[in-house]
Amino acid sequence: MLKRVGGEIDPEGAVTTIGEADFPVPFPTGLEFNSPAHGNWNIVHTGMLMPEAIQIYVCADNCMRGVVLTAAEMNAAERFSFVIVEEENLLNGNLEDVTIEGVTDVLKKLEKKPKAVLLFTVCLHHFLGCDLELVYGELEARFPEIVFVRCYMDPIMQKHGATPDQKLRKAMYDPLTAGHIDKKTVTLVGSDFVLDKNSDIKRLLKNKGYTLREIPACKNWEEYQCLGAGEFFISCYPPAKYGAEMLAERLNRKHLYLPGSFDYREIKEELRKLLQELQTGQEQENVLGIETISEELEAFCKREITLCENAVGHAKAIIGDTSIVLDYLYHPRPLGLAGFLLKHGFHVTTVYLDSVSPEEKNVFDWLKIHHPDLELCATIQAKMRVLPRHTEEKVLAIGQKAAWFSGSSYFVNMVQGGGLWGFDGIRRTLELMTEAFLEEKAPEDLIICKGWGCESCI
Known part of the structure; x- marks a missing residue:
C-alpha cells in the first residue's frame, strides 16, 4: 500500500511532558538532526582562547570540513593548519610517521613559530592504535621551544568517559606549572567567556582586594602562564569541572566548583564557599571570622534577592x-x-x-x-x-x-x-x-x- 510522503508527523519520541519523562534521558537515541542554530562553541573556538598558539588537525578530508570552516568563519585561518590522512596511510600502517612529518612540515613553513601547538588527533588514531607517546616525544625533541598540547577530535568517545570538549578544557591548562603563587589572585578555569564584571564572584573578589584571572582575557603567552599562579582555582561551566579538578590536583591547589544557578539558596551556599576560601587565604591577617562571614553573607544575599525580586x-x-x-x-x-x-x-x-x-x-x-x-x-x-x-x-x-x-x-x-x-x-x-x-x-x-x-x- 502506498503511503503519502510529507503527511503529519507523529511527535512521539521527540516531544514529551516532564511528568512522563525519564531521567536523565527523556528521548530514545537514534538518527540525529543538527539544527541551523550554531551559536554554541566547538573545540576550534575554545582552542583559539590560548594566546600565541595555533591548532593543527590530523585527520581525513571529511572530518576536516567542519573545523576548517569554523576557523575561516571566525577569521582565524592563519592560526589553523591541517594534515590530511589518506587511505594508503591506513593500509601502510604509518600513521605515526604521517602525523610527525605532517606537523613538522607545517611548523617549518611558518615564518614565526608559535608558543604552543594544539595538536588534534582523531578517531583513526584510536582505531589503528597509533603510538601517540612516540608522536609527541619526537615532535617535542624536534621543536623543544614549542609546547605541544594533547587534544582530541574523537566523537566516537562522545558518550563514553570525558568528551572531546572536556578533554580540551583540561589540556589547555596542562602547560601551566606550579611555580610561585601570586597572593590575592584567583584563576577561573575552563570558561569560554570572561565572567561579567558585575557578577557576584567578581564583585566579592574585588571587595576583598583579589584579582580574577581568566583565559579569555589573556592577550599573550606571559599572561596565560600567570593563570597557574592563582591561590586557588574556580570553575563555573560544567564541562570545565573535569579539567579544573585535575589542574588543582596537579598544582596542589584548592578547587571550587561554583556552577551558575537560578536557585537563591544554592547561590548563597556557593558564595559561602568562596568567602570561606578567601578567609583561609587571609588567616594570617585575621580579616574575617566565621561569624563575620555569615553576617556579611546574609546582608549581601538579602540585598541581592530584593533586587532580583524587583527585577x-x-x-x-x-x-x-x-x-x-x-x-x-x-x-x-x-x-x-x-x-x-x-x-x-x-x-x-x-x-x-x-x-x-x-x-x-x-x-x-x-x-x-x-x-x-x-x-x-x-x-x-x-x-x-x-x-x-x-x-x-x-x-x-x-x-x-x-x-x-x-x-x-x-x-x-x-x-x-x-x-x-x-x-x-x-x-x-x-x-x-x-x-x-x-x-x-x-x-x-x-x-x-x-x-x-x-x-x-x-
Whole structure:
C-alpha cells in the first residue's frame, strides 16, 4: 500500500511532558538532526582562547570540513593548519610517521613559530592504535621551544568517559606549572567567556582586594602562564569541572566548583564557599571570622534577592502571560531557569533539551510534581527537522535553539551562560528577556553564525 510522503508527523519520541519523562534521558537515541542554530562553541573556538598558539588537525578530508570552516568563519585561518590522512596511510600502517612529518612540515613553513601547538588527533588514531607517546616525544625533541598540547577530535568517545570538549578544557591548562603563587589572585578555569564584571564572584573578589584571572582575557603567552599562579582555582561551566579538578590536583591547589544557578539558596551556599576560601587565604591577617562571614553573607544575599525580586516584578509587568520557551544552549541549567520563572508566575510552556544534567535532578523532580504538563522537546531527534516550527501567538524564546524550533523572532540571543553568574546573572537574564520581548530580531541571520561572541565573516 502506498503511503503519502510529507503527511503529519507523529511527535512521539521527540516531544514529551516532564511528568512522563525519564531521567536523565527523556528521548530514545537514534538518527540525529543538527539544527541551523550554531551559536554554541566547538573545540576550534575554545582552542583559539590560548594566546600565541595555533591548532593543527590530523585527520581525513571529511572530518576536516567542519573545523576548517569554523576557523575561516571566525577569521582565524592563519592560526589553523591541517594534515590530511589518506587511505594508503591506513593500509601502510604509518600513521605515526604521517602525523610527525605532517606537523613538522607545517611548523617549518611558518615564518614565526608559535608558543604552543594544539595538536588534534582523531578517531583513526584510536582505531589503528597509533603510538601517540612516540608522536609527541619526537615532535617535542624536534621543536623543544614549542609546547605541544594533547587534544582530541574523537566523537566516537562522545558518550563514553570525558568528551572531546572536556578533554580540551583540561589540556589547555596542562602547560601551566606550579611555580610561585601570586597572593590575592584567583584563576577561573575552563570558561569560554570572561565572567561579567558585575557578577557576584567578581564583585566579592574585588571587595576583598583579589584579582580574577581568566583565559579569555589573556592577550599573550606571559599572561596565560600567570593563570597557574592563582591561590586557588574556580570553575563555573560544567564541562570545565573535569579539567579544573585535575589542574588543582596537579598544582596542589584548592578547587571550587561554583556552577551558575537560578536557585537563591544554592547561590548563597556557593558564595559561602568562596568567602570561606578567601578567609583561609587571609588567616594570617585575621580579616574575617566565621561569624563575620555569615553576617556579611546574609546582608549581601538579602540585598541581592530584593533586587532580583524587583527585577522579576518589572519583567513580569512587561511580559505578562506571554508563552515562554527556552533551551539548554542558553544556560547549562535550563530546568533551573524554567523552575525559577514558573515559581515567579511566568508562563513557561516548553524546554528544549536532549538530556538532563545530574545537577538538575532536584529541580527535575520538583517540576515533575508541580508542573507535570511542562513540555520537553528534543533538539537532535530526527523528527524535529519536520515538526511544525511556527506559532500563531507571540512567543518569547530564551536561547537560539528555542528561537529556531518555535519560529519566534522575539528571543534572547546568548549561549552557555554568556559570562553571567549568581544573583546578578538572574537579573541580567530578566533584563535580556524584557529586551527580547520588546525588540524583534531576525533569527535566520543571527543563529547561523558559529560561536556566539566570536568574530564572524558572515
